[in-house]
Every structure is written in C-alpha cells, then in structure tokens.
Amino acid sequence: MRYFRHCIDGQSRDPASGRWLDVYDPANAQAYAKVAAGDAADVEAAIAAAGQAFPAWAGLPHSERARWLEKLADALEARLDAFAQAESEDAGKPIRLAREVEIPRAVANLRFFAHAATQFASESHHGQAGLNYTLRSPLGVVATISPWNLPLYLFTWKIAPALAAGNAVVAKPSEVTPATATMLGELAIEIGFPAGVLNIVHGLGPQVGEPLVNHDAVRAVSFTGSTGVGQRIAALAAPRLKKVSLELGGKNPTLVFADSDWRAQLDTLARSAFQNSGQICLCGSRLLVERSIYAEVREAMVERAQALHAGAPADEATTLGPLVSQAHYDKVLLALARAREEGGQVLCGGHALERAGWYVAPTVIEGLGPDSVSNREEIFGPVVTLQPFDDDSHALALANAGDYGLSASIWTRDLNRAHRLAAQLRVGMVWINTWLQRDLRTPFGGVGASGLGREGGAEAMRFFTDAKNVGLHLG
Template sequence: MTQTISPNHDLARRLREERLIGGLQHFVGGQWVASSSGETFDTHSPVDNAFLTQVASGDAQDIDRAAQAAHEAFRTWREVSGAERRRILHRIADLIEARAQEIAVLESIDTGQAIRFMKSAATRGAENFRFYADRAPGAGDGQSLPAPGFINYTLRQPIGPVGVITPWNTPFMLSTWKIAPALAAGCTVVHKPAEWSPVSATLLAEIMDEAGLPGGVHNLVHGFGESAGKALTEHPLIKAIAFVGETTTGSHIMRQGAETLKRVHFELGGKNPVVVFDDADLDRALDAVVFMIYSLNGERCTSSSRVLVQEGIYDEFTARIAERARNIRVGDPLDPETEVGPLVHPRHFEKVMSYFGKAREEGATIAAGGERVGQAGNFVSPTLFTGARNDMAIAQEEIFGPVLTAIPFTDEADALALANDVKYGLAGYLWTNDLTRAHRFAQGLEAGMIWVNSENVRHLPTPFGGVKNSGIGRDGGDYSFEFYMETKNIAISLGTHKTAKLGVGQAPKVDKTVVEG
C-alpha cells in the first residue's frame, strides 16, 4: 500500500480536532440538539477502524421533533417565491465550493474513498444545487389544456415535508442530489444519513444554515435504520420518502410507508453489465471498464460489475483488465496518488471478502486480486474473476466492491440474454462501432440508463433511475419535481356548456305501503 504523507493529513488532523472531537448532533428546527434519549453511537475510520467520533443516536421521538419542525416550516417555505429559493440555493452552492477541500477530506476520512474522487464529489454537490436553484422559479409551472367550453390549466405544488434517507457511499454528493430538488420544489426535509458515514451530512446542514435556509426547512437526524429510519418512513406528517440504498431495505421502507400511503422514490442495487463487442475501440473500452468498477472503491450503484466480452477477444481483453487491476494503487485515501482506498466498514469488508471463496467454489478463476491488502483497516485488492458463468453468485449478486466478473458471449442475442438475466436493471454500458446494433441492443437492454461507447457521464437534465429491482421513479431535471410535487388541474368554464337538469319535473307519486313494507 502507498503511504505518502500529503498536506491532506495536516488538514485532516485539524478537522478532527475542530469538528469531530465534540461529536455530531442532530439539527432540528434550526438548532443543534442531542438525542432525546441521550443515546449515542461511535463511528470509526475505515483506514484502521480506530474511533473517529461519537454521533447522536436518534429514535422515534427525535424523528417526531424533526417532522413537526418540517411541518411547521412548510407552511411558510411553500409560499417563498421561486426567485428567493433560487437565491438561497445558489448561496448554498457558493459555500460548498468555498469549502470543497474540507468536504473532500472529511468525506475521505469518513468513507475511505480516495481524495482524488472526493474533490469532484464536492464540486458535483455544488452543481446539483445550482442546477435546481435555476429551476426553482419554474418549479410550479404547468400546461394550458383548452377544451370545448373550458380552459384547463395545470400547476404543480410541493407535496409537503419529505424524508430523505441517503447511503454511505459518496454521501455528500448523493445527499445534495436528493435535497436540492426537494428544496427547489418548496418541500421541507428530514434527512436521515447512513450511520456508517454521518460526518458530511453534518457539514451540509451547517452550510445550508449559514446560507440562510430558514429553521425547520432542513432537519437532520442521525441514527440507525431500524429506529430512526423506520420512524421516519412511518411518520404521518412525512408525505414521501426518497431513498438510496440496498434493494432489501427499499422493500422494507415500502411496507413501512404503506399505512400512511407514502409516495416513494427508490434508487436501489445494480449488477450492471458492460458489453464489449469485437468491433469496439478496445483501448477506450478498457479504460472505461477499469474506471467504472475500480473507481470509488467499486462502491457505487452504477458500477459496471459484469463485463461481457465477445469470445474472440475474451482472453486478450480480460488479460489486459487483470494487468491494469494489479497496477492500481491501493492505500491511504488521503494520499493524492491512491486510486482505491479501504472499504467503508468491517461488515462490508467481510461481505466483499466472502465472494473470493464463493468464486473458487463455483469454478471461476481469480485472475487478479482476491485478497486482503495489509493487516489493518478494510483494504481489498482490485479483483477480476474470469471463466465465470452468469448463474454464479459472483454474476448475480451485488458485491459492491472493487470486484469485476468477466463472462464470454458468442453473438448479439447471447450478449443480450446474459445482460438481462439478473434481477437488477439500473445501468448498462455498450461498446461497439456498429451504429445499428448499438441502437437495437440499447433498446433491448433492461436498464433505466444506458451509455454507448462511454462510461457513466451524467447530464443533469436527463432521467436517472432503474427498472426491475433497481428502483422506482426518476431523478434529474423536471423528473425530480414529478416526485416532490403534486400536479393540479383547474378547469374554468366559459359558460357555454349545458348541464343536465335533475328535479325540474313533477315527482311521481310513490306508494307508501310498498316503500314502508
């Protein structure tokens, strides 16, 4: 592992002293508060699993306080003009940019993600707020739908207080991705971040408060899914739940919210294929395949964790992947040279490590990696499985680490069948120079997002989301407003239509003996 000492370490020590020694609290109604119960939990550094900080542990009472605050704030926030919401959201973006290095270092300390990627994550967070800030003035816009004798028009209104539950991988960016459109729409928010990576959520709350967001518009409650999370999904004042995380948890949330008929938006798991045909630009395809599985420690929902390679180029292409995997720099996430840092938590580390034995048992070959790196922390070597079949656990289950499964295919029909033969359908990647095949294959692929001859390059106005077990709903552009807002139709009569008349004639006589009998 690399052990280079960089200026990031000095900043990290200072940030630990300034921000983490006192522990993390909830932010409710514009105030930093401890848990009602006084309970806390500890969080640890993925680098060595040493104590990092103490965190307030929320329960149903804390969630109720936050939901009540969001409910009260909604009465005024929904009336704030789009122009004023735009001003505040741009101010939030300014402060994120001003503190980008601080955000990146804290995120690396908390999650184990390499600092080289966390710098861009902070920048993406600012971009998310700017994008939705500029859409805030038009968030309520609808359509004119004239009909004979009527003028119909629609408008959109914020749904109310919403719950946002975010995951432990790149938590800062993903929090902004959910919270920014909610605020732009006129909703208020109760945010429950993942307990494995709570630090940057606290920083985001500080930034929004400093930017002038009114108290109660954004509320933060730390805690565990089975306590704080469950209370949030069941609370009657919370009108919708936006969740990013694991598929099984999504199904629990749907059940918990059913009693109160909550609207849900889920971005869940994936086992995304990248399909490489023999006519592709193989050098560019190689770069994209390696980047999309080994960057961000492989802990991303859109990672291309299955590579399907045409038979004629399978051996050569997978050999090139293996060579690149063996050369990836694993080490201290604060080192600018590090490409893969430690996995977020010992429990997740053990899960990822368990697939190396499964691969051998099922008959796959470990062409690269497949082992722990170092004796401390949660470091895993970038791994490639070859000789795999699509019915193996390593091809069907979401491993969520720097682990790639390579499967050969014969022709287009075989590739499409393999690509679709999983329960997930979040993203897909296709490499070919055959334009007709590219369109045909992309339209047949069961996934919500498909990139042709590219890695995941996000364009914020486009829809983001999956099919099958990968999610419900779409983020991005106006698609987010469809979730956070209700559409209302108003019909204005021009006075020209005729209304049927009832009760204008003489009522017939009724035989009371028949009625009473």
C-alpha cells in the same frame, strides 16, 4: 473526538436519548468520531420543526428559494477542500476523487435544482375539452434517506429538488458516513438558511428511518440504498399510500464488442469496474466481451486492476481506497469465497490486503455463468466478473440475466447495433461508448430489483409535488 449532532430547527442538537454511535475511519479501522444515535423523539422534533417551517418556505417566490440554494452552494464551494478532506476520511475515498468529483457534484446538485426552481412549469391543455391547466404544489414535509457510498453527492441529490419544489425536509444520512451531511447542515445554519426547512437526524434505520417512513405527517420518502431496505420501506409506506422513490442496487453489464475502440477506452472500462472501490451502484461489475477479443481484454483488465494503487485516502497517488466498514468488508470477502466455491477462477486479487484498514485487492474473476450467485447478487466491492459472448443475441441474453436493471454500457462502433441493443436492455439507463457521463436533466433510476420511480431533472420535481388539474369550460 468529533461529535456529529442532529441539525433540527436551525440548531445543532444532541440526541434526545444521550446515546452516541462510533464512526470509524475505514483506512485504519479505528473510531475517530461519534454520531448522534437518534430515535423517535428526535424524529418527532424534526418533523414538527419542518411542519412549522413549511408554509412560509412554500410561500416564497420560486426565485427566492433558488437564491437560498445558490447561497448554500456558494458556501459549500468556498469550503470544498475541507469537505473533500472530511469525505475522504469518513468514507475512505481517495482524496482526488472526493475533491475533483464528489464534492463538486454536490455543489452542482444544489445549483442545478436552484435553477430548476425557477424553470419547473406546469402544463396546460386546450382544444379538446375546454381549457385545462395543472397546478403542481409542494407536498409538505418529506423524508430523504441517503446511503454511505456517495455521502454528500447523494444527500444533496435528494434534498435539493425537495427544497426547490417548496417542501420542508427531514433528511437521514447514513450513520456510517455522517460527516459531510452534518457539515452541510452546520453550513446552512451559519448562512441563516430558514430554520426548520432542512433538518438532519442521524441514527440507525430501525430507530430513525422507520419512524420517518411511518409518520403520518411525512408525505413522501426518497430512498437510495439496498434492495432489501427498499422493499422494507415500500412495505411500510404501502398501507399509508405514501409516495416513495426507491433507487436500489445494480449488477450492471458492460458489453464490449470486437469492433469497439476498447484499447483507447481501457481507462474508462477499468474505472467503471473499480471507481470508489466498486462501491457505486452504477459500476460495471459484469464485463461481457465478444469472444474474438476476450483473451486480450481479459489480460488488459488484469493488468489495469493490478496497477491500481491501494493506499491512504489522503495520499494523492491513491487510486483504490478501503471499503467503508467492517460489516461491508466481511460481506465482500464472503462473496469472494462464494465465487471460488462456485468454480470462479480468480485472475488477480480475491483477498484482503495486509494493512490496518478494510482494504480488498481489486479482483477479476472468470469462469462463472449467468446463473451463478456471483453474477446475480450485488457484491458492491472492487470485483468484476468476465463472461464471453458470441453474438448480439447472446450478449443481450447475458446482460438481461438476473433481477437487477439499473444501468448498462455498450462499446461498439456500430451505432445501429448500439441503439438496437439499448432499446432491448432491461435497465433504466444505457451509456454508449462512455460510462457515468451524467446530464442532470435526465431520468435516473432502474427497473426490477433496482428500484421504483425516477430521480433527476423534472422527474424529481414531479415526485416532490402534487398535481392538481383545473378545467375551465369555454362557452
């Protein structure tokens, strides 16, 4: 039995309460580890350590902070296989996905923001009202709360810009998938990362997340997760006028036009629906297809879904792993039952797989309109719904139906149409003839129920700093 401890002030620590939570292997539904059940006492210790470490860390030259982030990236990259194996076991991910995509992206996050530390610059303005220049200073102690679906990928996406900007961090990873965040904390201790600059506190949201958000010493909160929890964080932070960045859910449309090269891109279309068993906020869970090619696309997607190989995450041939937890497994199965009640026709899948872990068959559903609950609420599983459209305006209306507005993809050879629709889609990000092709310099985030604020590149660095303008009269 492994034990995932807090990392506070440069040390691994047991929970102050002495309590632990079970951590489950999604592939067999058995507990394989324990994670610290943190509480307000652990949060207080971590915030105190961060507060003490902040002045020295903020006072370092930007290049020195960059070197520390590069050193952590080097150490992570050197142990990529161990981290990939841990991520695969902890989250039920196919080992190839963890090894080839997710852990390398965590390394890239650290390296990107190491570079950002030396390139991020303030503005100056001259000629209208004297000379003005803007200082951008780190906030102090900040909190990051990251989800279970991309455990190290999104953990580093938050801590890296916060550290690069000069803040001290108290990070709460998901208690469902705590392995790789803990390992990264231990790696930071091993390489001598300055004590107290990066602190990791495990535990449940009410016992750890809420005390973090409520603490007066925490100047900002960056959260990725469900819309409901994001709304709760916003409500707690509002009376304190605390900065929040909320990257929440998505119910993303994929618009496939008849003139697109969809047959050649079928692998990407299927991947956009089913990667990580659909447990990615950017997955294209609503496939909108021009009516003239609808039947062909429908049959092709069913064939691709049925060809996915559900198996042990450690098996190199596995392309579909289990869902992450019993609670999420139950939620997805309930959503499938609801889709049938609403009149949805299940073309393939729609059921649990007969094996030990939390496996759900890749599912394709048609016959549901834009107002159905199944097309409006996030399922976050290996489930895609199909809807035909007649023309550009119909496609746009279907795409913009609902409260979410995270991302969309448009598949067409007509670039005039693509740019016109991209401007009218009510989302934060649009891909044209591709999916999940990320430039880390670009803004990341959504509108409506998909969140508040933007992450990535200079947007993240601005979030984790305060702007102060200095005006000089030129007499």
